Amino acid sequence: AQSVTQLGSHVSVSEGALVLLRCNYSSSVPPYLFWYVQYPNQGLQLLLKYTTGATLVKGINGFEAEFKKSETSFHLTKPSAHMSDAAEYFCAVSNSGGYQKVTFGTGTKLQVIP
Amino acid sequence: EAGVVQSPRYKIIEKKQPVAFWCNPISGHNTLYWYRQNLGQGPELLIRYENEEAVDDSQLPKDRFSAERLKGVDSTLKIQPAELGDSAVYLCASSLGRGQTYTEAFFGQGTRLTVV
Numbered sequence A: 001a002q003s004v005t006q007l008g009s010h011v012s013v014s015e016g017a018l019v020l021l022r023c024n025y026s027s028s029v030p031p032y033l034f035w036y037v038q039y040p041n042q043g044l045q046l047l048l049k050y051t052t053g054a055t056l057v058k059g060i061n062g063f064e065a066e067f068k069k070s071e072t073s074f075h076l077t078k079p080s081a082h083m084s085d086a087a088e089y090f091c092a093v094s095n096s097g098g099y100q101k102v103t104f105g106t107g108t109k110l111q112v113i114p
Numbered sequence B: 001e002a003g004v005v006q007s008p009r010y011k012i013i014e015k016k017q018p019v020a021f022w023c024n025p026i027s028g029h030n031t032l033y034w035y036r037q038n039l040g041q042g043p044e045l046l047i048r049y050e051n052e053e054a055v056d057d058s059q060l061p062k063d064r065f066s067a068e069r070l071k072g073v074d075s076t077l078k079i080q081p082a083e084l085g086d087s088a089v090y091l092c093a094s095s096l097g098r099g100q101t102y103t104e105a106f107f108g109q110g111t112r113l114t115v116v
Helices: none
Strands: A002-007 A010-014 A019-027 A031-038 A044-050 A056-058 A064-068 A073-078 A087-095 A108-113 B005-007 B010-013 B019-024 B031-037 B044-050 B053-056 B065-068 B075-079 B088-095 B111-115
Touching: A002 A087, A010 A019, A019 A031, A019 A087, A019 A108, A031 A064, A031 A073, A044 A056, A044 A064, A044 A073, A073 A087, B005 B088, B010 B019, B019 B088, B019 B111, B031 B075, B044 B065, B044 B075, B075 B088
Parallel strands: A010 A108, B010 B111
Antiparallel strands: A002 A019, A019 A073, A031 A044, A031 A087, A056 A064, A064 A073, A087 A108, B005 B019, B019 B075, B031 B044, B031 B088, B044 B053, B065 B075, B088 B111
């Protein structure tokens, strides 16, 4: 079984401030981890993913995330928030072998204050 | 190249009526997914196809939901009859699908269903 917990359904940051969105996962096997972004009335777009190798993963739009096995975490960060980053962000987990069923978290809505 | 195309974008129906959603995946993508996203929640998988075969439909409420993917390309998801609780966004996604190798899933814009 696998699951994802996103801490904070809403996060507000000032423009230019650090963005930190938290994600903890549970998986009985080595996981693959993902962050997706969803803009209003749009589908989901992959921001970044961790499968194997380097634990610090860089994605699009200046976002990055670090896989920490000891903490079962995969937090998403961005050094400086832009107004265009306002959206909903979903953390997701899948198994690393066989059929990769992806389980999504409940999402964190990011508000960027000018 | 066109992405995953879904239609309609919005649908309002009365309860007990049937409804159908259509999805055209990215050309060459063997794997197709239907997800349901309730308000304030993450997407939940309803069914996954590998070509024309439904390989995971364990979360599909089979008493009222059905899906098909003829010729392994386009797919249709149907609800009959619809209930108030079916109001949600229905997302279609596709990926190349290469066995155990991870391949990124690309999502359509979704169909927002409102049952009144």
